[in-house]
Amino acid sequence: MKVVVCVKQIPDPADPGALDPESKTLVRDQKLILDESDSYGVEMALQLVDTAGEGSVHLVSMAPNNEVSGLRTALAMGAESATLVSDDALKGTDALGTAKVLAAAITRSEPDLVLAATESSDGYTGTVPEMVAELLGLPSVTFAKSIAIEGGAAKVQRQTEAGYDDVECPLPALVSVTAGVVEPRYPSFKGIMAAKSKPVDEVTVGDLGIDAGSVGWAGGGQEIVSVEEAPAREAGEVIEDEGDAHERIVAFLDELKVL
Amino acid sequence: MGLDKIWVFGEGDGESVATITLEMLAKAREIADTVEVFMAGDGDDYAEELGDHGAETVYATGDLDGGMQGVAVASAVAAAVADGDGPDAFMLGTTQDGRDVAARLAVKLDTPVITNVVDLEVDGDSLLGNEPVFGGTVDVKTKNTSGKAGIFLVRPKSFAAESAGGAEADVEDLDVPDLGAMGAAKVTDRFAEESDGPKLDEAAIVVSGGRGLGEADAYAMIETLAKAVGGAAGASRAIVDAGWVPYSYQVGQTGKVVKPTVYIAAGISGATQHLVGMKGSKNIIAINKDPEAPIFAVADLGIIGDVHKVLPKLIEALNS
Numbered sequence: 078m079k080v081v082v083c084v085k086q087i088p089d090p091a092d093p094g095a096l097d098p099e100s101k102t103l104v105r106d107q108k109l110i111l112d113e114s115d116s117y118g119v120e121m122a123l124q125l126v127d128t129a130g131e132g133s134v135h136l137v138s139m140a141p142n143n144e145v146s147g148l149r150t151a152l153a154m155g156a157e158s159a160t161l162v163s164d165d166a167l168k169g170t171d172a173l174g175t176a177k178v179l180a181a182a183i184t185r186s187e188p189d190l191v192l193a194a195t196e197s198s199d200g201y202t203g204t205v206p207e208m209v210a211e212l213l214g215l216p217s218v219t220f221a222k223s224i225a226i227e228g229g230a231a232k233v234q235r236q237t238e239a240g241y242d243d244v245e246c247p248l249p250a251l252v253s254v255t256a257g258v259v260e261p262r263y264p265s266f267k268g269i270m271a272a273k274s275k276p277v278d279e280v281t282v283g284d285l286g287i288d289a290g291s292v293g294w295a296g297g298g299q300e301i302v303s304v305e306e307a308p309a310r311e312a313g314e315v316i317e318d319e320g321d322a323h324e325r326i327v328a329f330l331d332e333l334k335v336l
Numbered sequence: 337m338g339l340d341k342i343w344v345f346g347e348g349d350g351e352s353v354a355t356i357t358l359e360m361l362a363k364a365r366e367i368a369d370t371v372e373v374f375m376a377g378d379g380d381d382y383a384e385e386l387g388d389h390g391a392e393t394v395y396a397t398g399d400l401d402g403g404m405q406g407v408a409v410a411s412a413v414a415a416a417v418a419d420g421d422g423p424d425a426f427m428l429g430t431t432q433d434g435r436d437v438a439a440r441l442a443v444k445l446d447t448p449v450i451t452n453v454v455d456l457e458v459d460g461d462s463l464l465g466n467e468p469v470f471g472g473t474v475d476v477k478t479k480n481t482s483g484k485a486g487i488f489l490v491r492p493k494s495f496a497a498e499s500a501g502g503a504e505a506d507v508e509d510l511d512v513p514d515l516g517a518m519g520a521a522k523v524t525d526r527f528a529e530e531s532d533g534p535k536l537d538e539a540a541i542v543v544s545g546g547r548g549l550g551e552a553d554a555y556a557m558i559e560t561l562a563k564a565v566g567g568a569a570g571a572s573r574a575i576v577d578a579g580w581v582p583y584s585y586q587v588g589q590t591g592k593v594v595k596p597t598v599y600i601a602a603g604i605s606g607a608t609q610h611l612v613g614m615k616g617s618k619n620i621i622a623i624n625k626d627p628e629a630p631i632f633a634v635a636d637l638g639i640i641g642d643v644h645k646v647l648p649k650l651i652e653a654l655n656s
């Protein structure tokens with residue numbers, strides 16, 4: 078079974094960068110890391126291949142400046158190989174453009190299953206995986222909280238507002254996973270060493286046969302027209318509990334007449 | 337000046353229309369002359385309520401026989417647009433199915449999706465979506481410049497649902513074309529978590545617990561307190577991921593957006609992804625042992641203290 082996992086490499090959320098008010102793009106000169114949201118997809122893929130007893134896990138990522146740090150982390154977890162799409166023409170690419178690029182890169186591996194996270198930690202449009210499915214002509218299940226492969230189909234528990242749905246989806250298919258679907262492993266020292274020599278195929282937009290004008294700022298069809306600091310909520314009264322803080326809370330609720 | 341026509345994605349449970357749909361209708365009425373709803377399921381179930389909230393027509397696919405809404409509704413809408421029946425903009429809720437429909441539709445129409453929108457403005461013959469980014473610390477306005485109908489994914493609780501006193505909406509068929517392999521995913525069973533008391537996103541008081549509770553069993557304090565104040569119990573993602581409570585309890589960016597009169601956060605640090613789900617609450621009470629916890633920056637009443645000491649006394653005081 079061949080599984081492709083989409084992995085996004087993002088600025089460290091502890092140091093998220095900023096939107097440049099001039100160019101309206103995300104300023105990210107720092108090293109990028111594997112989006113934690115995608116570590117679940119990688120782990121899920123490794124477990125599914127393990128259960129199947131055969132197959133491989135391939136990664137696909139689109140990132141600026143030929144960034145591979147996040148890919149190396151996922152390779153160290155156990156993925157076999159990766160495709161990285163990096164190209165200056167991709168600056169400012171929106172979710173739809175990203176999906177076009179990923180879909181073109183994924184097609185090359187003819188996977189049985191494509192995994193992604195339901196949403197990334199930095200852009201969180203939560204639309205890229207379903208767009209990729211549409212571009213590849215695949216059925217899809219989003220918001221998976223568990224996946225099992227049985228008889229050529231993915232059996233998925235899909236999170237809903239009220240609980241979950243059991244969904245059955247024949248392969249090939251795309252499934253997007255939620256955090257907590259599995260416990261991502263930490264790369265072992267051996268894994269980290271092995272990852273250094275695993276193949277990362279670096280390709281450009283041209284290599285994928287994509288017209289540079291259909292991605293990047295030009296391809297976007299949307300324009301950020303203003304970036305403003307949001308009004309902050311004022312902090313109120315803060316007290317230290319000396320055994321009677323509950324009385325202050327009751328008084329506060331009384332004042333609001335909600336009891 | 338507004339747009340001529342907006343299509344709002346309708347959701348419902350077979351009986352009543354989802355609140356997010358009604359919220360979007362209130363805004364759509366304000367910015368467009370004609371508001372219509374497109375949805376999966378039986379339009380007759382919802383025509384009266386949708387009409388009351390200002391929708392003139394409901395285009396409904398009928399029963400999807402377990403098929404996923406994303407691919408079915410998007411394909412049906414794309415076909416309608418190709419026939420020249422499309423609107424000037426689409427509004428969909430940031431829900432599981434809303435996102436699926438928006439994403440597939442974006443590909444079919446080759447139009448961008450503007451996501452996480454909390455407000456919309458008319459700008460000439462196009463729309464601006466107002467999107468809070470970086471956990472709500474920065475407001476970004478994005479314009480659809482594609483020259484085609486824009487697709488906007490709207491966050492719940494962005495607008496107040498309000499009846500417009502309209503007549504029952506006309507119900508029309510939204511024909512789903514043959515979906516081929518893309519339509520192969522089927523729902524085989526549905527499970528709903530039972531809960532008594534008010535719903536999390538409708539309760540006047542929400543009591544949420546986080547990792548600071550220390551262990552799964554301590555969550556019982558949150559439920560007892562919620563019951564004592566007639567509210568609903570919620571949670572941070574940390575304890576949902578840890579399996580202490582189901583996902584339906586989660587408040588935040590990937591969970592529910594709540595705007596109660598009072599939000600009580602116990603043992604929750606106040607990560608930006610949690611804050612975007614509850615910052616709109618009228619009053620916030622936080623209990624956390626760390627005086628530096630970011631939750632205190634948004635709290636109207638902050639208690640620096642141990643949840644294991646404060647909560648039992650609070651429950652006792654409220655129950656007596």
Ligand SMILES: Cc1cc2nc3c(=O)[nH]c(=O)nc-3n(C[C@H](O)[C@H](O)[C@H](O)COP(=O)(O)OP(=O)(O)OC[C@H]3O[C@@H](n4cnc5c(N)ncnc54)[C@H](O)[C@@H]3O)c2cc1C
Binds near residue numbers: 140179200448451467
């Ligand atoms: C604050 C902010 C707001 C934005 N708002 C919008 C908007 O409203 N509309 C819009 O079209 N664009 C928007 N963008 C741009 C958008 O985030 C980028 O285009 C991004 O490349 C893809 O979207 P995402 O991260 O939101 O993906 P999501 O759909 O949230 O990602 C889900 C999953 O898809 C996969 N994936 C996504 N991107 C990649 C990648 N580059 N490489 C490999 N796998 C990937 C991963 O598995 C990821 O976890 C915004 C960006 C930022 C920073």
Ligand SMILES: Cc1cc2nc3c(=O)[nH]c(=O)nc-3n(C[C@H](O)[C@H](O)[C@H](O)COP(=O)(O)OP(=O)(O)OC[C@H]3O[C@@H](n4cnc5c(N)ncnc54)[C@H](O)[C@@H]3O)c2cc1C
Binds near residue numbers: 549590603605641642
């Ligand atoms: C893409 C993405 C989406 C996310 N979506 C969400 C979301 O929807 N909702 C959400 O909540 N999070 C979300 N998160 C996770 C978020 O970043 C935080 O990790 C999470 O909110 C932390 O939960 P917490 O506050 O319970 O835990 P922690 O951050 O670990 O905080 C625990 C707090 O408890 C306090 N504490 C410890 N012991 C005690 C005690 N005895 N008494 C009182 N206080 C105590 C500590 O001081 C600390 O402040 C998301 C993250 C990502 C990357």
